[in-house]
Amino acid sequence: MKKEEVNTNFYEAVNGEWIEKTVIPGDQPSVSAFLELHLGIEKTLMDLTAEWEKDQAKLNGNLKKYIKYYQMTNDFDKRNELGTKPFELILNKINQLNNLKDLDSVFEEFSLESIELPFGFMVMQDFMNSNNQILYFGATDLFLPDTSYYLDETKKSQLIGLFTMTTKQLLTLYGFSNEEVDKLIQEALAFDELLVPVTKSSVEKADYVKMYNPLSKKEVEALTKNFDLMGKAETLVKQVVDKLIVMNPDFVNAFDLIITEDNFSIMKSWMIVSNAIKFASDLSDDIRIAGGAFRRALSGTKEAQNKKKYAFNQAYNRFGQVVGLHYGETYFGPVAKADVKTMVLEMIGIYQERISGNTWLNEETKELAKKKLSTLAVHVGYPDELPPYYDFFDISSYEQGSDLIKERLAMNKIVNAHNYKKYNKEPNRNIWGMPASMVNAYYNPSNNQIVFPAAILQEPYYSLKQSASENFGGIGAVMAHEISHAFDNNGAKFDELSSLNNWWTKEDLEAFDKKAKDMITLFDGLETGFGPCNGELTVSENIADSGGIRCAFEASKKYDKHSSDEFFQNWARVWRNKASIEYSQLLLKVDVHGPAILRANMQLSNLPEFQEFYGITEKDKMYLPKDKMVSIW
Template sequence: MKRYFAVRGGVGDLTKPDVNARPQDNLYLAVNSAWQAQAEIPEDKVDAGINDELDTRIEKKLINDLNEILEQTVAVPKVPNFDKAVKLYQLAKDFTRRDKEAAEPIQEDLKALLSLKDFKELVELAGDLNNTYLTLPFSFSVEADMKNTKVNVLNFAGPGTFLPDTTSYEAEDATSLLEIYRKQTLHLLAMAGVAEDQVKTLIEAGFAFDKKLAKVVKSTEEWSDYPAAYNPVSYDKFVAKFESFPMASFLEEILPTSVERVIVQEPRFLDSAEELVNPDNFKELKGWMLIRFINGAAGLLSQEFREAAFPFAQALSGQPKLIPQERHAYYIANGSFSEVIGIYYGQKYFGQDAKADVTDMINKMIGVYEDRIANNTWLSDETKKKAIVKLRSLVLKIGYPEKNQAIYDLLEIDPNKSLYENETAMSKVMVKYQLDQLTKPVDRSVWLMPANMNNACYDPQRNDITFPAGILQAPFYDLHQSRGQNYGGIGATIAHEISHAFDNNGAKFDELGNMTNWWTDEDYAEFNRRTQAAIDLYDGLEYGPAKLNGRQIVAENIADLGGLTCAIQANKGDQGEMTDLFENYARSWAQKQRPEAIKTEVAVDVHAPQPTRVNIPSQCQPEFYETYQVTPEDGMWLEPEKRVTIW
């Protein structure tokens, strides 16, 4: 019998079905190969899988409901501001009008940008540019202070790059991808009435600016270190970094009050700010802004513009066809009114019985987690006590919020104006509202996810976990599933989110969400050793055409490991079938992706690809070996010393 010598993730290629696979050799393939063999990725999507099925189920319900409201077969629901979402959906769906308007809606902004003669004129217009589709190469946001989460502070960051990540510029296809984007940009501008010979050198300059940015902005791996984004700089030192750009007067124009300091999320970018934003670079700045503008606005114009703006996204995703107009219209409405639509979804489709059952399950999982911390063999009593205080302080947000945020009361839809004009007007209101939070205390009731989203999250600065109604459906959760199946689905997800309170980022925040050290030195050193073991366990793992970056995805992997461990313990307590748990856990991550989409996802996502989230966490569970009688001769065997247990 063949011995596999501790294969990380089991034997076999997760992207290729093997209907003869055994769970002892590859749990994911054993459970999902039959599905994978017959599954087809829709031409207007990048993948197929359980999560896509749930997303589609939610979208179809909401699109159908919006259409019925437009057809007046049902009344507009009595959810505050839902009528605005309906109006925006109607506007976005009216392609007869959008096709007729063509590029007309953007002409005023396009001409304003093209007419900029020098750096001085750009500076004079900067305050207005800050809140429109004419993007500046830096941004400000207001967020809770990581070290005092009762107050809001001003944050500063650089822009994104044209390619998905800074590491994408080192890939073999970087040149060809940028060429596709360049041709797409020139085509869009020509459609808007701007001849290629008028802007060709300007566009080349814009790409040169993007190349400079790629050397100084953060990579996804760097962004995954959440606490590293906290770099307080005094106001005087901050504005002094900008010698050419009048940052002091700019901040005075856009902020509701003065500030004493700025939290710099990207210190390297700030150190390079003067080299990037100066009169000598005006042409590059203007070209870069023009590229961002025309590509960003195209999706709000005609069908012809939508199609012309598709090649770059297509190259990154492998998706053969553009998404249909109706779904596109829904995405626009949901993008601006996500919380409003989410509350409607929660009220209509999420029952109180389900909420009570899920709440009970969450409390059980918290109890299991507390038991595991109390019996932890590598933590001191001092650290255990503080961890349990944090655990008991967790705030639960389940289903949907009771009310939507005040921002939605301020948004208006004018049916006499174009979709682009409405989106621009709302963007201005949203930017102002966000910056106005600088004078207000932190609102801890805010939900980070809308209720119609199939997802869940942990917020370290509020120490809360959110489980939207959208994820609370089969196979993750169903009142009619066995307890083992529910623990393998929503149970593991619940414990995953709890684990984020104690991952490599969450471990640096206390029960109030403040970044502070509550560990003993010895305990934290051991935690770091185990974290490094988790990094090593995933790093370099091949998935399709990509290799995983263990450091970039470590927080999510710690949560996956802890989530499955706790779900197993809870299932034991309820005497649930362990095969039900493992098989539903594997089923919940079933996914089939296009190769291009895999490459892009691995570059920009802090999660491991869905299929890879099944086998490695299972390989680290003693119960997996017991349930399937896995031996050293089997493909899923991992040497005991290589198995990672943190929580």
């Protein structure tokens, strides 16, 4: 690396060559270290699927179902022959509805089948008592990805224009007449418009503790006189429901003004349009391509996936944990599992030390933070258990009279019924939220649990071929990032029992809030070439990155062969990323993760050891004065 490049743009110095030679795949909006690993796994799993299809003798029951379903998603001759016929099942159900009473009578069925409705229920862990699961209530998403697009007239007309054009093409393929298409889109947009003022922005959604708004049965009933919401809730969970957790209070407060008989016809058009988009993926080749057109245009993705990939992903997305478990068991052995687990525990140990040495917390708060760390559950590689609903899937082939929509509704019914059954029960903490074959990792505040699926445990994140410093700059920083989520602006509100409970002294909480504000300021408005970074939207991730790099660097330094150069280079390497302009702009509006270049560079600038090691001075772009640096964990 040239010194000049290092001091100006470290991310570019490390990744310049990669950025120059790497091409964004036509069916993707971007390419990154994450995506490269993902594509490698996709290839492995597609090859495996082809093998399994030829020889099913050794497959377990759920993998056999996966293959049977894959044979349906992959049979495009049959899909094209059936055309839009399978969708009639859903369309007829919606067309029969004429008023709110009719909606009431199909609400349970639609909810179980995941037929798009303007509002719905979900069972999740109780934020206040993580040992129980309760009912949350929320409204649908808007057609555009964020409320901010509706506030900017130019942007709004451009994107609504794009939505109208792509949806027109889709509905025409469905066989609606021009007149019907115009009416459906116009009315669907009119209903969408009613939801805009009562929908949370991406920034508001990022503060997920604010999702928790308990309302008693009486309170809900008083606000929703037009529809028997509580009755529906009780039908779904088959129990008495005495309260709901309302994720979006504005919607519930306006419920009786929006969900009215007068608005019923535009709501019905909204349902037809929304479901036509949603279920396009299960129909003929031209319809599934048209169904993704708006999303591709929004993200600057040039083309749809080819049939083979699409068919694989469609089946894989349904059976993700089943296929993922096989992947984990086959490609991530017990040796690596033990090695990675040791690394995580080492990282937690360093976190304990850092909290002991923390200079801005009182002893009382420190003790509780350490208590929370000591109860942190670590899951690595692949889960011990899968969600039980796969065992109840029963795939019927085309020959048996089925089609992809019938299959999807049947599987939705099983999964959703399973979800509603969890109401008022203790959660099973062995169940993971993502497949072992997914290149990602997460922290779940309701379980005080971190999960590292097998898929992310590869180069450049982790490899036995890489030096320890490189591994610490890669997976080590990811681990410490996930641990830091336990103490970011959201996670910090949950205690060692994973419940929403303030365990901070007043003084410490004020100090933390001040530091979180400083983190917002550090990133807010930073230019990326595609628009400014939103400091508030990305604060939780930036706090986690900042804790992640500090803790991982300290872990690396404990090794004899520690190399700061290798650590910093691999930290920057894992952030390599190339994206379309449209996608970059979209993410700036909706993604709680900041742009990759800032995650790499700003976190380095914010680290005194980095500045010292490369001799950065105030003349350099990578320079950040000490009084501007923000160190939280």
